[in-house]
Amino acid sequence: MMREFESRDGQMMIGGVSAASIAEEFGTPVYVTDEQRVRENYRRIHGAFSRFMDTRIHYACKANTNLAILRILEQEGSGIDAVSIGEVRTCLKAGFTPDRIMYTGVNVSDRELKEVSDLGVMINLDSVSEMERLAKIAPGYPVSFRITPGVGSGHGAKVITGNKGAKFGIPLDEVVGTYARAKDLGFDIKGIHAHIGSGGQSAEPFSEMMEVLIGLADEIAELGIDLDFIDMGGGIGVPYRPQEEEMDVEELASVITDMITEETGIGTLILEPGRYIICDSTVLLTRVNDVKDAGTKKYVGCDAGFNTLIRPAMYDSYHYVALANKFGKACTAKYDVVGPICETGDYLAHDRVLPDPTEGDIVAVYNAGAYGFSMSSNYNSRPLCAEVLVNDGKAELIREAETVEEQWRHQIIPERLRK
Numbered sequence: 001m002m003r004e005f006e007s008r009d010g011q012m013m014i015g016g017v018s019a020a021s022i023a024e025e026f027g028t029p030v031y032v033t034d035e036q037r038v039r040e041n042y043r044r045i046h047g048a049f050s051r052f053m054d055t056r057i058h059y060a061c062k063a064n065t066n067l068a069i070l071r072i073l074e075q076e077g078s079g080i081d082a083v084s085i086g087e088v089r090t091c092l093k094a095g096f097t098p099d100r101i102m103y104t105g106v107n108v109s110d111r112e113l114k115e116v117s118d119l120g121v122m123i124n125l126d127s128v129s130e131m132e133r134l135a136k137i138a139p140g141y142p143v144s145f146r147i148t149p150g151v152g153s154g155h156g157a158k159v160i161t162g163n164k165g166a167k168f169g170i171p172l173d174e175v176v177g178t179y180a181r182a183k184d185l186g187f188d189i190k191g192i193h194a195h196i197g198s199g200g201q202s203a204e205p206f207s208e209m210m211e212v213l214i215g216l217a218d219e220i221a222e223l224g225i226d227l228d229f230i231d232m233g234g235g236i237g238v239p240y241r242p243q244e245e246e247m248d249v250e251e252l253a254s255v256i257t258d259m260i261t262e263e264t265g266i267g268t269l270i271l272e273p274g275r276y277i278i279c280d281s282t283v284l285l286t287r288v289n290d291v292k293d294a295g296t297k298k299y300v301g302c303d304a305g306f307n308t309l310i311r312p313a314m315y316d317s318y319h320y321v322a323l324a325n326k327f328g329k330a331c332t333a334k335y336d337v338v339g340p341i342c343e344t345g346d347y348l349a350h351d352r353v354l355p356d357p358t359e360g361d362i363v364a365v366y367n368a369g370a371y372g373f374s375m376s377s378n379y380n381s382r383p384l385c386a387e388v389l390v391n392d393g394k395a396e397l398i399r400e401a402e403t404v405e406e407q408w409r410h411q412i413i414p415e416r417l418r419k
């Protein structure tokens, strides 16, 4: 079931703090993350799998790279799945040692490969081209390979990555040849990896993918290559709708680890959850500036749009919304919750019943922790918003809101155009 929040005197509470008071203190829009929930999510997924076999959780940090959030996961013992040199360096800055980070880039430059290998971070290769280039840059380097399993899963077409013909990974019929070539090149070959996509809600694609990985691992073993790990990627979905069921991770863990222990001699499983760890830890709070009855529709106009949370506009994603300062009150009518961006596609929620929204109310957008802040932009010259961490009844700023001046900082007006 979707995560619910405590109500105290008609106020929504998160981490023991009233949401409306956070909006008041730190301004809006603001992302609010509940530290305990991040820790619980990490422990739940790690616990489910590590009961059965040695398991390393590599948090897919593109979901949210705030340094304070990374510190929490570093304390929990997590590793990192990084997809760019920027993410690698951010995680090093947050205190992760290079051996806890795995780099899985796609279509990356020689320069980036050089930077990552100079830092000593393991590289998960996505193509034959990348392998040949890395062989010249860092001979003998520790690597694994991302393969295209021919199995896809996700909350929408834009986020499915494992299907045949995808831009990601080594095509199935080239995998064994590629491992043979990697051995000839002298690489230190550690593992095999696949990532089917993001936000899938069923377990079957994971076991189908694992079947493919195990079959390949067998063939690779025949080349005399012993793999240390199988990496099943991320993609475990979470419920975004009130009555939606959650994936049974205990069951998933039991099925997947059974397959590995029965059919291979590989001792370590790696998982790369992003959404599962961070999604429901965070709400986006946005203030109602404007309420409009347009005849055929009623609008609640807020200060967060797709510049702040792009998922509804980009993927047609559903996010549950509630009025934080009229929490649990009876609903009066249906509204579209929309933002300040000058495009009709700018919305947060369609056709939601809400309790008589008025100017100044605080809308809480649920499940905003994954691909929320990290995908936000400056569109319409609106500054990136603040992030706040709540824990044990206290709220702390973990990212200041940007200023408009900061948006000018890197721009240059040629002398001849100056005033």
Ligand SMILES: *Cc1c(COP(=O)(O)O)cnc(C)c1O
Pocket: 060, 062, 063, 081, 083, 104, 195, 197, 198, 199, 233, 234, 235, 236, 272, 273, 274, 275, 276, 370
């Ligand atoms: C994005 C990504 C993930 C995480 O996906 P989630 O759906 O957030 O769990 C894991 N691995 C790789 C390689 C990714 O690109």
